[in-house]
Amino acid sequence: MFLEKLASKGVTLAQLPIPVVRNEVERLVLSYAQQRQWFLWQMEPDGSAYNIPTALRFRGQLDLAALQRSFETLIQRHEALRTTIGEEDGQLLQVIHPCQPFELARQAVGTLDEGALQAQVALEVQQPFDLARGPLLRVKLLDLAQEEHVLVLTLHHIVADGWSMPLLIDELVSLYEGYSQGREVALAELPIQYADYAIWQRAWMDAGERERQLAYWMSQLGDDHPVLELPTDRPRPAQQSYRGQRINVDLGEALGLSLKQLVQRQGATAFMLLLASFQVLLHRYSGQADVRVGVPIANRNRVETERLIGFFVNTQVMRAAFDTQLTFSELLAQVRQRALAAQVHQDLPFEQLVDALQPERSLSHSPLFQVMYNHQTRVKGERRSLPGLEVESLPWRVHAAQFDLTLDTFEHEHGFSATLTFATDLFDAATIQQMATHWRNLLQGIVANPDQRVAELPLMDDTDRQHIVDGWNATQADYPGDTSIHQLIEAQVFATPDAPALVFGEHTLTYAQLNRRANQLAHKLREQGVGPDVLVGIAMERSLEMVIGLLGIVKAGGTYVPLDPEYPQDRLSYMFEDSGIPLLLTQSHLRETLPIPAGLRSLDLDGENLEGYSDANPNIDVAPLNLAYVIYTSGSTGRPKGAGNSHQALVNRLWWMQKAYGLDASDSVLQKTPFSFDVSVWEFFWPLMTGARLV
Template identity: 60%
Template sequence: LAAIWSEVLKVEQVGLHDNFFELGGHSLLATQVTSRIRQRLELEVSLRSLFESADLQTFAQAAGQGSASQAPAFTVVDRSQPLPLSYAQQRQWFLWLLEPDSAAYNIPSALRLKGELNIEALRSSFAALIARHETLRTTFHQEGDQAWQRIHPASDFDLAVETVNAEALQARIVEETAQPFDLEHGPLLRARLLRLSADDHVLVLTLHHIVADGWSMPVMVDEVVRLYAAHCQGIAPQLPALAFQYADYAAWQRQWMEAGEQSRQLDYWRRRLGDEQPLLELPTDRPRPLQQSHAGARLDIGLERELVEALKATARQQGVTLFMLLLASFQTLLHRLSGQAQVRVGVPVANRNRAETEGLIGFFVNTQVLDARFDLRTTFAELLQQVRQTAVQAQAHQDLPFEQLVEALQPERSMSHSPLFQVLFNHKTENPGMAQELPGLRIEGLDWEERTAQFDLVLNTVEHGAGLSAILTYATALFDPATAERLGGYWRNLLQGICQDSGQRVAQLPLLDAAELVELQADVQRYPSAECAHVLIEAQVARTPEAIAVAFAGQALSYDQLNRRANRLAHKLREQGVGPDVLVGIAVERG
């Protein structure tokens, strides 16, 4: 176990007294540990036991109680037979059929290449990469009610090269990454080299989500760099052989799920999420459109180093990971904004809990629906323990494809929002492999302003050497930039309040900053507290009966008209037996 853990952490050794929980709190590292234990020791060890172990010795005792792995072994499927899609690919295919011209599910990346660049070696490296990974030369087609994969032979790679000036760089990246893909004809990987000068280039990579995920990007970059170095030196690339491909995983996933794992995990999620699938109703600047436009913008939220250190200290004190604390803080923000007692947030998981999948490019990532429940007495410390338990339990049921969960729970389908959740939280640790040095050439990641949004809001947080960065992506059909700025400020204020006293009730944590409080207090008007609302409105009717009371979509009612209508409705309700404390349901058009 020490050897496996040291290998994952890339350190020489792990001691018995290392803070195992804090390390295990990184779900990516924890997943790699359990997948290697499954492969080498043929034991199923729960992520929960890893999260709850204080040191290596405690974890060894828990691992000793593990059961034999029940999952089927990976096998290479016959390529002459029709190749099924994975469950995640199946949903992507359906979404593409609905909107073939959408770029909402493009995965873009940009790399800055500074130094002497061998363009032919780079082109050959991509050709070798595509020959190595079948998913990069796969297209999709429909036969009757069934969709299938079609793997094409390896061929030369078209690396587009063009010259741009620095002022047009950002716009050119946005334009390139916003081009849709044709899933039936491919290719589903595009690479365009933008030449700024003889020793300064930007490599723009775009893939469709149906063939890749976030984990795939550093795998691809690392292998291209190694292939490029070998081509420049005129030697054969030394990459480990791939025993399996994504098509083998897709067949394995269906075999495993259909053998009973699907029903086991689905039972948990049914109990957890119940029969009601509420929509998260945030205060937006505009009504939700009938169909998502997927147009988005991003806001960088600055977090000072002192605040980040205080957050980490609070997480340690409460016995949770930084991920759990940040998730709880985001759910608190959504609760305070919506007023809803239950808040659901989508959280992506790598879903590469088999060692055979770690080095593959493909669409493995899964999405979990993590909920939090609030009442007026809930303290943030209590919420943290609730979130901790929910996250740990979800890790033990992370394999059920989100697509199957949607199909089983049958939420009301709508083109205006995503099913089961409308807001996503994604926390990760920065991958240092994205910045690499080659003789005469430095490769580093390049940031730019993406303009797509798959959900109403997405909060991305990244741990890195310099601290913690946060990006809020928002749907521009719903939110204005000024509103996004306020939301970012509210979240930052919540974090500061949490660090000052995590025992506060959630309802009492600070949301507004001092300037907003002063502005709001300046507008305070006193109303007679002894009078009911309808009495105050009737007094206004007596004072200004002809004044406009309400207006919408070209129609308006005066106070007198409004009062008459209200009275007619009140009498009708009283005839039906309605009196004080009787609930009356209403059904009206949005407006």
């Protein structure tokens, strides 16, 4: 039907102009972008992430009648400003309303400081829209004083884009200037309306253009669509809240001039260079070799759409591939080639690409990319002088973020400025400030040597480097590094001999009792040839004897090797053989269950009579680097391996724990971890060196 209408107007598909056909079709379909916006709005109808706001400060004599008439003309001129979304027989439609009276909403707020004014503007901007009821243009005039006002304009993204708002302001100012002086204003006639574009877009895609452009993007992006995993301050929530903040990034005139000169030397554009630098930052932060960034494009490459308010902007996914040898110049060439190819394939609606690639969908992040980059040349904060009135853009704090992170760069005569908008669900402002600093450092490094490898470009400046390398590593602390673990326990025995040290069920041993029994065992072990770095196996159930056995081994200067009786026989057999222990401490009732190798000497602590042995400290000369224990790994990455730890390392760890948590005689420590895991070491020895109770 539509193609026949094109043919009847003498239009060929090769030329693809956009004809005026909205009055000739029964139903006004949504564009693909509008369709996605409707879907997002249904998911969060009370959200404001897709509101497009601006605020203007008026100083002087404001002609309210001229302002009212200017808006009436704009709404009559652009059908998008009087469009809502409807549904008929399950199909979504654009509903274009006839021009209705426009009432300029006003609110007297009085003199406000900057913070209060920002809050008032934010309150207006964050009000949700009802896409089915409209209107989708909201205007509020805040009266601060007789000759000072702030005009807050908010459009919903479904009827406008980033190009539309400056266009609306330009036409508003032109209309106001004429009407306030009592003359008519003739704006250039619009060749089409947005509904014409939406109809044409679908027809063009259906005529084969979708397949041509989709083939390119599918070849570029492949079948795997990784989520960019930046280090965040908080875990990613199950569903995005779209709450956000924005920080300004000052690049400085000197750096801006150097970047412009580098762009000329490299035969690229500022967009290409800054995008490449941003991708480097994301690569360095994430460690991922496949970095994908969303890039909005105006998608107004036809004369019919240049002066039209509507949702034309499209989104492309710019992919960068990194390896360890890649230089920045090589990356820039890669980005240049892909950016030029993307321009030739810029018309495929992003929504169509998502539908075709079908990435794993999640409410926690956007599909295909999670970070956006946008480059603009429009000057921000522009002032305009009208008869009797000064008009100035009013910046305000952003409270919404559509993506994890968005970098906006602005090119102007003296260089560049930038902002970073971030999801506050994920990041703190301080983190993003540091990221901005790292990006500036990268740019400085790129300017200094664009042929440097990406992996070697500087992220840190001298202050950061000193802080991280010197400051964070200034962890030197005094601790008894020449003292063995049992000597620390013996010192506690001397200090509190009668205090309870070990509790097991109804049985309690004081520090003195535990020490005497461990000493007797240590002398027995010395008789058996145990000394520094001699491995002694211990296979016992949780009991008083287990703790006496561990302490007795280290007091004899030996190294204990825990063998959990509950382990599978094959694992125990392997550990017996691999460790080569010459002696085993166990309990008599476990003998029949343990695969004890023939010829291995063993002692049953529950039946061994040690009364004839001295209960004095053995005072064995144990060096700081002698092993205190060897514990076998789980074997999840292969065969289990014995991992040893020295007295010095163990004392260092326990001394830090005591400084951090400060156990004393009032504390009890539950020994809950099987002694075949290293955490058990802290549970056994930490309380005994501090006067606490081991339970």
